[in-house]
Amino acid sequence: MASARIHVSMQSKYDRVVLLVDMDCFFCQVEEKQHPEYRNRPLAVVQYNPWRGGGIIAVNYAARAKGVTRHMRGDEAKDLCPEIVLCQVPNIREKADTSKYRDAGKEVANVLQRFTKLLERASVDEAYLDITETVNHRMQQMQSGAFALQPQELVNTFAVGYPNIGDFVNKITNRFANPYMDDERFQMSYDQNDLPAVRQSDIRLLIGASVAGEVRAAVKKETGYECSAGIAHNKILAKLAAGMNKPNKQTILPLAETASFFDSLPVGKIKGLGGKFGEVVCETLGIKFMGQVVKFTEVELQRKFDEKNGTWLFNISRGIDMEAVTPRFYSKSIGCCKKFPGRNNITGLKTLQHWLGELSSEINDRLEKDFIENNRRAKQMVVQYVQDIDGEEVASSRSTALKDYDQESIVRFSLDLIKANTKTFLRPGSESALNNAIK
């Protein structure tokens, strides 16, 4: 789970303050901004309307209240919510083109970036921000009386384990008056070395929440978009917290609440454990909740899984995640793809060339834009394809180094790569029929 990934150098596990900002029903908000007449109406974004109303990829909160979900067909959404507005992903070059949402995501990230150099975009609509420096600075200012928390920055703020944020603030205030209030419990529960960070954890996360409030207000003011945020000492917990109160809210996950919270948290809720590996973990350990992992020693976990995953699980189950926020604004790869399901399978050479042309055209446009923006050129191209081989779906990918390229040469390279790696490219006796249909 973590090897090439960079870890923060040996500070305490609780020294950082990390934000995860995630846009609310993002593609829907992009459509609502573009079409103000759709605001306050249930709305979903679909790809390809003709077949059963298209596939839904985003649902706004009014439509969610009616039971509409991602993966549904547009037709199903209409059944549940006849008044729903279905926006289509633009069809350009006969394929869905998501550039509009990528651009909107970049607009948001540009605002976020002003708050820290340590910004890592994690998807089109979310980013991690390491705001440790800002928090530490405000902490000092607060101690010298130069900074006070602004209550309006904490509206829509929640703290896990507390009925409302006021209770969390009161707890911090009381501890300030009586520093030894929780200290016995801290000394029992944490490493000696971590105690200074443990004692300051709540107040530093609260300051983090005030920063988060400013970040989210700036995003709203400058882009019109609303978002939610999680505030914690690491990426895994910030991500988890961000999803707990939405939309337009922010959630602190206090250090001392992590253990009890994990006791009833399904394993699959943790990023990285939502798929097959999470299933294997539950099966192997005979558990359902994250807190149950702490019953196992690190060596046991390493034996049942492997060294790295064992250590990772051991730490994560204790709320410990040392993965650094690695600054990255631009994507490492640019790609596009299209599926040809059922009777749309590509069976002829001419059709294959046509679609390679369309895909290459989009790629080439985006590469040119990227070159103008970032002054970089593609070094490698990868062509991925799924073939029908004796009724089986077989996925393959082949790559080649790139020196010079344009739309036309990308087509040529990709077709050559597919040819060179398909045993019998054309059906015997034919000059145009593919031996293996492309899906």
Next chain:
DNA sequence: CATTCAGGACAT
């Protein structure tokens, strides 16, 4: 017949 993306780990 969800689809269109993107990043990371592992085996070789």
Next chain:
DNA sequence: ATGTCCTGA
């Protein structure tokens, strides 16, 4: 370095 698989938006 290359190809495959996994995870997640």
